Amino acid sequence: MSRFITVAHRRLLDRLWPWLCAASVALSLLMLTALLTLLLVRGLGHFWPASLEEITLRSGDVVAGQAIRETPLPQKIGNERLYFTGNRDIDGASWRWVDVDNIIARTTPADLIRLERAPWGDFIGRLESLEADGQRMMGQAAWDYLAAALALPADQRPTGQLLLTTADGQALSQPLSTTSRALAPNAMSWGQKTRLWGSSVWQFLSEGPRAANTSGGVWPAIFGTVLMVILMSVIVTPFGVLAAIYLNEIAHQNRLTRLVRIGVRNLAGVPSIVYGVFGLGVFVYGIGGTLDTWFFSATLPSPTFGTGGLLWASLTLALLTLPVVIVATEEGLARIPDAQREGAMALGATRLEMLTRVVLPMTVPAMLTGVILAVARAAGEVAPLMLVGVAKLAPQMPVDGEFPYLHLERKFMHLGYHLFDTAFHGEDVQAAMPLVYATALLLVLIVLVLNLTAIFLRHYFRRQRGNEC
Amino acid sequence: MLASFDSAPASQAPVTHFSPEHCALSIDRFNLAYAGKPALRELTLSVPRHRVTAFIGPSGCGKSTLLRAINRLHDLNESVKHSGHIELEGQDIYAPQTNVTELRRRVGMVFQTPNPFPMSIYENVAFGLRLQQRLPKRQRDDIIEWALTSAALWDEVKDRLHRSAWQLSGGQQQRLVIARTLAVQPDVLLLDEPASALDPISTLKIEELIRNLKSQLTLVLVTHNMQQAARVSDYTAFLQDGELVEYGPTDQVFTNPHLQRTENYITGRMT
Ligand SMILES: Nc1ncnc2c1ncn2[C@@H]1O[C@H](COP(=O)(O)OP(=O)(O)O)[C@@H](O)[C@H]1O
Ligand SMILES: [Mg+2]
Numbered sequence: 001m002s003r004f005i006t007v008a009h010r011r012l013l014d015r016l017w018p019w020l021c022a023a024s025v026a027l028s029l030l031m032l033t034a035l036l037t038l039l040l041v042r043g044l045g046h047f048w049p050a051s052l053e054e055i056t057l058r059s060g061d062v063v064a065g066q067a068i069r070e071t072p073l074p075q076k077i078g079n080e081r082l083y084f085t086g087n088r089d090i091d092g093a094s095w096r097w098v099d100v101d102n103i104i105a106r107t108t109p110a111d112l113i114r115l116e117r118a119p120w121g122d123f124i125g126r127l128e129s130l131e132a133d134g135q136r137m138m139g140q141a142a143w144d145y146l147a148a149a150l151a152l153p154a155d156q157r158p159t160g161q162l163l164l165t166t167a168d169g170q171a172l173s174q175p176l177s178t179t180s181r182a183l184a185p186n187a188m189s190w191g192q193k194t195r196l197w198g199s200s201v202w203q204f205l206s207e208g209p210r211a212a213n214t215s216g217g218v219w220p221a222i223f224g225t226v227l228m229v230i231l232m233s234v235i236v237t238p239f240g241v242l243a244a245i246y247l248n249e250i251a252h253q254n255r256l257t258r259l260v261r262i263g264v265r266n267l268a269g270v271p272s273i274v275y276g277v278f279g280l281g282v283f284v285y286g287i288g289g290t291l292d293t294w295f296f297s298a299t300l301p302s303p304t305f306g307t308g309g310l311l312w313a314s315l316t317l318a319l320l321t322l323p324v325v326i327v328a329t330e331e332g333l334a335r336i337p338d339a340q341r342e343g344a345m346a347l348g349a350t351r352l353e354m355l356t357r358v359v360l361p362m363t364v365p366a367m368l369t370g371v372i373l374a375v376a377r378a379a380g381e382v383a384p385l386m387l388v389g390v391a392k393l394a395p396q397m398p399v400d401g402e403f404p405y406l407h408l409e410r411k412f413m414h415l416g417y418h419l420f421d422t423a424f425h426g427e428d429v430q431a432a433m434p435l436v437y438a439t440a441l442l443l444v445l446i447v448l449v450l451n452l453t454a455i456f457l458r459h460y461f462r463r464q465r466g467n468e469c
Numbered sequence: 470m471l472a473s474f475d476s477a478p479a480s481q482a483p484v485t486h487f488s489p490e491h492c493a494l495s496i497d498r499f500n501l502a503y504a505g506k507p508a509l510r511e512l513t514l515s516v517p518r519h520r521v522t523a524f525i526g527p528s529g530c531g532k533s534t535l536l537r538a539i540n541r542l543h544d545l546n547e548s549v550k551h552s553g554h555i556e557l558e559g560q561d562i563y564a565p566q567t568n569v570t571e572l573r574r575r576v577g578m579v580f581q582t583p584n585p586f587p588m589s590i591y592e593n594v595a596f597g598l599r600l601q602q603r604l605p606k607r608q609r610d611d612i613i614e615w616a617l618t619s620a621a622l623w624d625e626v627k628d629r630l631h632r633s634a635w636q637l638s639g640g641q642q643q644r645l646v647i648a649r650t651l652a653v654q655p656d657v658l659l660l661d662e663p664a665s666a667l668d669p670i671s672t673l674k675i676e677e678l679i680r681n682l683k684s685q686l687t688l689v690l691v692t693h694n695m696q697q698a699a700r701v702s703d704y705t706a707f708l709q710d711g712e713l714v715e716y717g718p719t720d721q722v723f724t725n726p727h728l729q730r731t732e733n734y735i736t737g738r739m740t
Contacts, residue, residue, distance in 0.1 A: 252547065339584035343646070346540055347597035347653060348574035357596070358586050 039441040046434030047200035049185040049193050052112040052124060053083070054167055055098065056105040063096060064112055064124050064167035073099065084431070086114070086122035090170055094121055095430060108186045113143075115164075116181040117174070118210070121431065125166040132160030132176065146182050154180075180210075204438060209393065209418070218439055220397060224310075224390075224412035225446060227398055229379050231314035232321065233371055239318070240325025240374075241360075241367055247326070248333040249355060261330075268323035276384025279316030284308055284388055304409050308389030310398045311408035316388045317381060321374035328373060332366020333359065364461045372454040379447045382416035390417045392425075415443045485704065485716050486515060489559060493518040493657055493687040494539065499553035501531075501538055501711075503546075508534045510711045512553070516657075516704075521679055521688045523702035523719065525695065527734070531711040532691040536659045539689070540578045541569055558656065574601065577650030581662040583642035585634035585649070590626050593634045593645055597653035612652055619685065620648035621678050640671025644678065657687045665693065676701050695735060699723050707731050 054064045065083035073080050079100045088094045115123040130142035137145050149157050160176035183196065207217030243264075251257045288305035296304040305311070336359055344354040382390070391411035398410045419439040422432045487495075494516040501509040508531045516522045524532045534543075541562060543549040555562050562572050574597065585593050594613045598604060604612070613630075617623040622644040626637070634645055643663055650658060660679070664672040679688055679701050692698050698705055699719060706716040707726075715722060715731040726732045 337584070339580055339582060340586065342542055342578075342580065343584040343586065344596070345542060345545075346573055346578040347600065347649065348570045349597075349600055350570055353600060362587055 036441075036444070039437055039444065042434060043438035043441040044201070046438055047197050047204065049183055049188060049196050049200075051108050051186050052114060054107050054109055054112060055083075055103045057098065058102045058104055062167045062169075063098065065096065066114075066124075070100065084122075084124075086124040087120075087166055089120040090166060090172065110184065110187040112167075112186055113182060113184045115162075115174075115179050118178045118180065123164060123172070123174070125164050125172075127182075128163045128165055128171070130160055130162055130176075132158050143182075143184070146176070146179075149176060150179065150182055204435075205442075218415065218418060218442065220394060221413040221415045221418040221439070222442065222446065223397060223399075224394070225379060225415045225443070226450075228310060228314050228317070228385075228412060228414065229375055229450060231310065232317045232378050233375060235314060235318040236321050236325050236374055237367065237371055240322050240370060241329050243322070244326045244329035244333060245355065245360075248330050249351075249359070264323050264326050268327070272320055272381050273383040273387075275316055275320045276387035278319070279312055279384060279388040280308075283312040283315050288312060307409075308387065308411060309409040310389060310412050313385050313389035313412070316384050317378040320381065320384065321378050324373045324377065325367070325370035328370025329363060329367050332363040332369070335366070336362050365458045368454050368458040368461065372451050372458070375450045375454065376447055379450060380416060380443065382414065382420060385414055385417060390414045392417070392421050415439055415446065419443065485718075487517045491517050493558065494689070495554075495556045496535075496539075497554040497556070499535075499538065499551065499555055501534060501543070501549065501551040503534075504548040505550075508711050509538070509551075512711075512713055514706055514713055514716050516687060516689055518687050519683050520703040521683050521690055521701055522704045522706065523698035524689065524691045524706050524708060525693070525698050525734075526708035526714075528693065530708045532708060533661050534711075535708070536578065536661050536689065536691060539657070539659060540573055540576050542578070544569065570600075574653045575656045577653070577655035577658045579643070579646050579650060579658065579660045579663050582666050583639055583646050585637070585642050585645050587633065587635060589631045590634045590637070590645060591630040594649050594652050596649060601653060616648040616652035617645075619651050619682065620644045621674060621681075622648055638671070640667045640674060643667060643671070643675060647675075647678065647682075651682075651685075655686060657689065658682065659689045659691075661691045662693060663690070664697065672697070695723075707734060709734070 050066045052064055052066055054062060056062050063083060063085060065085035068082040068084055070079045070081045072078070076099075080097050081100055083096045083098055084094060085091065085096050086094050111126055112124065113127055117123055127142055127146065128138070130137045130145055132145065132149075145160075146162070149160070157176065162174045162176055162179065164172045164174060166172065185193070188196070204217045205222065206219050208220050209218065210216030247257060247261055247264075251260075284307060288303070288307065288309075292300060292304050292306040340358055340362065341354055344358045345351075349357065389411055391413055394411050394413045396407070396410055398407050398412045399405060400407070419436055422439065423429065423436040492515045496512055496514050496516075499509055499512040500507065512535065524535065526532055537543055538551065539555055539557075539562070543551070551563070557572070557576065561567070586596060588596070591613060594616050595609060598609060598612060614623060614627075617626060622641060625641060626645075634642065637645060643666075647658075647660075647663075663679075664675045667675065676697060679690060682688060683703075690698070690702060702719045704717065705719045705722040707714045707722065707730075709730065715726055715728050717727075722731065723735060726735060732738075
C-alpha cells in the first residue's frame with residue numbers, strides 16, 4: 001500500500017502532526033486557565049463589597065439585597081434574578097428570586113447597610129439609631145459610633161443596642177456585641193472598596209472559621225495543611241532515598257529485586273482511601289493504642305495517640321507518597337554514569353564515600369523531583385485524612401506556646417477537608433459557596449507555592465553542581 | 470633496564486621478564502571470566518617500574534578487563550571469577566589481607582571518557598586527598614598545585630580553580646582526571662585509551678604528559694592507536710582473545726615482531 005502514498009501526502013502529514021500536538025497542549029492550557037479563572041473570579045469576587053439594591057415590586061413589596069445572578073424564567077418569557085437579602089431571622093430565608101418584570105423601581109440608596117452577625121447571618125437594611133453610653137445616637141452619628149466600635153478588638157468593644165429597620169419597614173433591636181462587621185457599600189468610593197477588599201482577603205487568610213465553617217477565615221486549615229505536608233516530606237524523604245539506594249546500589253540485581261521494584265511502583269496506584277484504612281488500623285489503633293496503654297494510661301479511656309492526629313496523618317501520607325520518592329530517586333541514581341562511581345572508587349573511596357560524596361549530591365535534583373511529586377499528591381489528598389486525623393473544627397492548633405510546642409497527637413484542620421465541609425455541611429450552602437471557591441483557589445496556590453519552592457531548590461542544586469541530569 | 474629473553478619454541482615469542490627490583494607489577498597465570506565467559510587466559514607478564522608499557526590488541530581482547538583487574542574494580546561485579554596472581558611491588562593484590570582502598574590509591578586509573586566529578590576543579594583534585602587525611606589548607610593547596618602542574622593543566626586553570634570542572638574542554642577534563650589521580654601519589658597509573666575521545670591536539674598533550682610522568686611513576690597505557698603506542702611506550706604487549714601474544718620492547722615489537730600474528734595486527738592485516 002505504501003507505494004501509493006505520494007510525496008505530497010507525506011509532506012502534508014509531516015506538516016500536520018505538529019499542529020495536532022500543539023492543539024492538545026492548547027486544550028490543556030485552556031482548561032487549566034478556565035479552572036483558575038473560575039476560582040479566581042468566584043473566590044476573590046466574594047470579598048468585593050458589592051452594592052446593595054433596594055427594589056420595589058409591582059405587589060408593593062420593598063426588598064433590599066445584593067443581586068447575584070439572573071436566569072431565564074422556566075415558563076414565561078423574561079428573567080428572574082436572585083437576590084441575597086440576608087435577614088434570615090425575620091424573613092426565614094436569606095435568598096429571594098424576583099421576576100425582573102415585576103420590578104418597578106431599582107435604586108442603590110447610600111444608607112443601606114450590611115451587618116455581619118454571629119447568629120442568623122447577615123443583616124441588610126438601615127441603621128435607625130444606636131443606644132450606648134446612656135445616650136441615643138441617630139443617623140450618621142450612630143454609624144460613626146458603630147464603625148469606631150467595630151474597629152476595636154472584640155473584647156474591648158462597648159456594649160450597646162442597635163435599632164435596625166429592614167427595607168420593608170420591620171424594626172429589629174440587636175445588641176452591638178453580636179455584630180462583627182458593618183458596611184455601607186453604596187456609600188463607599190472605589191478606593192475604600194479596594195482597601196476593604198484587601199482587608200477581607202487578609203481576614204480570610206488570617207482568621208479562624210465562624211458559623212460552622214460557612215464564614216470567616218481558613219488560617220487553621222492553611223496552617224494544618226502546610227504543617228502536615230512538611231512533616232510528611234520530612235518523614236518520606238529519608239525513607240524513600242534509603243530504599244532507593246538499597247534497590248539501586250546495594251541489592252543484587254536479580255529477580256527478587258526486580259519483583260520488589262515492580263511492587264513499589266504498583267503501590268503508587270493503590271487508592272488513597274486504602275492507605276487511610278491501613279493508617280487507621282495500624283497507626284491509630286495499633287501503634288497509637290499501644291502508646292496510650294504504655295504512657296498515657298492515666299487519661300484512658302479518652303485516647304491521646306489512639307485517635308486520629310497530625311502524626312498519624314503525616315505517616316499515612318508518607319506511606320502513600322513513598323513509592324513516588326523511591327521511583328524518582330531510583331531513576332536519578334540509574335542516570336548517574338558508572339564512570340562517576342568508578343572514578344571515585346579508583347581514587348580509593350569506599351562505597352559509602354563514593355555514595356555520599358559523588359552519587360548522592362548528583363541525585364539531589366532527582367530526589368527533589370520525587371519530593372515535589374509527593375507534595376503535590378499529599379497536599380490535595382483528603383480521603384485518607386478523614387480516617388486518620390483531620391477535623392472539621394480543631395479546638396487547638398497543632399503548634400502553640402505550650403510545651404512541647406508541636407503537638408503531634410492533636411487533630412488538625414485541612415484545606416481540602418474544610419472545602420468539602422463548607423460546601424456540603426453548612427446551614428446555608430448557597431452563601432458559603434464563594435468561600436468554597438476561595439478555599440479551592442487557596443489550595444491550588446499552596447500546592448503551587450510548595451512545588452515552586454522545590455523546583456527552585458532543584459534548579460539551585462543543578463546550577464551549583466553544573467550538571468544536567 | 471634488565472630484560473632477559475628466554476629462548477622459546479618457534480611458534481612462541483620470547484617472554485620478557487624483569488628482575489624483581491625493576492618490576493612494578495607482575496601478573497602470573499591470571500585468568501578472568503565474566504559469568505563463565507573467559508576474558509583473560511593464563512596471562513603472564515611483568516610491568517617495569519618507571520616505564521610506559523602499552524597494551525595493544527583488537528577491541529574486546531581484554532585490555533580494559535586486565536586494567537580493571539589490576540585496580541580490583543571487578544570486585545563490585547559478583548559474576549566475575551578470577552584465578553592466578555597479580556603482584557604490586559611483590560605483594561599479591563588479591564590476598565585477603567590487602568586493603569582494597571589503599572591498593573586503589575596506589576594504582577590510579579584513568580578511563581576512556583573523562584569523568585570529572587560535578588564539583589569545582591579544586592574539589593576534583595582534592596577529592597582523593599580528603600579521603601586519605603585531613604591536611605591543613607596550605608599544604609593541600611600546595612599538593613593541588615603540584616598535581617595540576619604535573620598534569621600540565623595548572624596554567625590553564627589557575628584562575629578558575631573554583632569553577633565547575635564540567636566547563637573544561639574534553640582534553641582539559643582528561644588532564645584534570647590525571648591530576649586528580651596524581652594528587653594521591655600513586656605508584657602506578659593505568660590509562661585506558663585516555664585519548665581516544667579527544668581531538669588530535671589534546672591527544673598530543675596527553676602523550677607528552679605520559680612521557681613526562683614516567684620519571685614519577687609507572688604507567689600502563691591501553692590504546693588502539695598503534696602510532697600512539699609506538700610514540701610513547703617503552704614496552705608493548707600485544708593481546709588477542711584474552712591471551713598475551715607477544716611482549717617486548719616497543720621498538721622490537723613494532724619493527725621486528727617475532728610472530729606473524731603480531732605483524733599482521735600491527736600492519737593492519739587483521740584476519
Ligand atoms: N561487564 C562485563 N560483563 C560481561 N562481559 C564483559 C564485561 N566487560 C567486558 N566483557 C567482555 O569481555 C571481553 C573483553 O572486554 P574488554 O576488556 O572491554 O576489551 P577491550 O578493552 O580490549 O576492548 C569482551 O568480549 C567483552 O564482551
Ligand atoms: Mg576497552
